[in-house]
Amino acid sequence: MTRVAEPETAEEVLGQKKTLGRQVHGVLHRMPALSPLIVLVAAGVVFGLANPRFFLPGNLSIILQQASIVGALAVGQTLVILTAGIDLSIGAVMVLSSLVMAKLVKDGAVPGPVALLIGFAVAVLAGALNGFLVTRIKLPPFIVTLGTLSIFTAGTLIYAQGQTISLPANTFLTWTGSTIAIGSFNLTVGVIMMLVLYVVFAYALKQTAWGKHLYATGDDPEASGLAGIRTNRVLLSAYVVAGAVIGIGAWILVGRINGADPNAGVNANLESITAVVIGGTSLFGGRGAVVGSLIGALIVQVFDNGLALAGVDPNYQVLAVGVLVLLAVGADQWIRSVKS
Secondary structure: OOOOOOOOOHHHHHHHHHHHHHHHHHHHHHOOOHHHHHHHHHHHHHHHHHOHHHHOHHHHHHHHHHHHHHHHHHHHHHHHHHOOOOOOOHHHHHHHHHHHHHHHHHOOOOOHHHHHHHHHHHHHHHHHHHHHHHHOOOOOHHHHHHHHHHHHHHHHHHHHOOOOEEOOOOOOHHHHHOEEEEOOEEEEHHHHHHHHHHHHHHHHHHHOHHHHHHHHHHHOHHHHHHOOOOHHHHHHHHHHHHHHHHHHHHHHHHHHHOEEOOOOOOOHHHHHHHHHHHOOOOOOOOOOOHHHHHHHHHHHHHHHHHHHHOOOOHHHHHHHHHHHHHHHHHHHHHHHHOOO
16 A cells, blocks of 8 residues: 655744755855855856947957956955954055156156065055054954054055056066067956966965965964963964055056045955945954955956946946945854854
8 A cells, every 4th residue: 555645744844944055154164255256257147148349359459457446355354254354445556666667767766676675665664554453452443443443544645646657568567567468358367366366375275384374363263272272472463464465556557547646445445345245245253255355356347347238327327336235244143143
């Protein structure tokens, strides 16, 4: 006699749903860059269908070039946010560093390579200052970088006296703006440098002890300290290394605009944070992948470009980015709430 299967009870149905939710959570927790990647692909498909010009090689190269500066800064911002900190001064440091480089060359004080090293040192010292105030003086990262944002911005205006500095093309400092043509697709040296940064730090965060300590410090600093990790040193290193990345970003900026402008990168501070958050890195620290920040930077540029091609009012472009940020933070909260 064949036994008829009994209908599932409510508890069994809820158990299956709970298991599915945990599976989804597990995947998103292990691969934080997955959800922004899905958003990027979906946005590309939608904008490509809305306007065939979106997928033209020339347009795609423009998107990459526009993302190169924010994408580079997002690497440094990711390192800081992984420690549960934040850097509101990152764009101001980049502009100050770029102006130091450009002005030294423009005034004929030093050759290009030396000017680059001096500007690079300025960015590293700025990062070290932020790290010192956070680790030694024990000030909150938000307050520290909010204060240094004003300091570095004022220093930029005083140093440059509000003037834009133009440099001739095909010089050492503007080399990052050089274009490599692949058919009708134009790839700049700055874009390549940005991508190399992501490869280097993706390896460093996943395969080195420093990277593992960075994640551990951001996730639970007390437990990390008990495990023998020198958390203050790790925190300081995050800000110093972020400063070095900013110095590279400043070089990319000089090549992008063929000089330096005290008003360049006005929104770079918030744009770098936006890219990191949309890319799946948790603002609470300890979770995220640097490649997600690259995807986040591309998402912002794809939305700006795609909506512009679709003839959408620029105000709605800003609205779309704001909605994406809120959705990204909400997704992060959901993942953290079901972590246990």
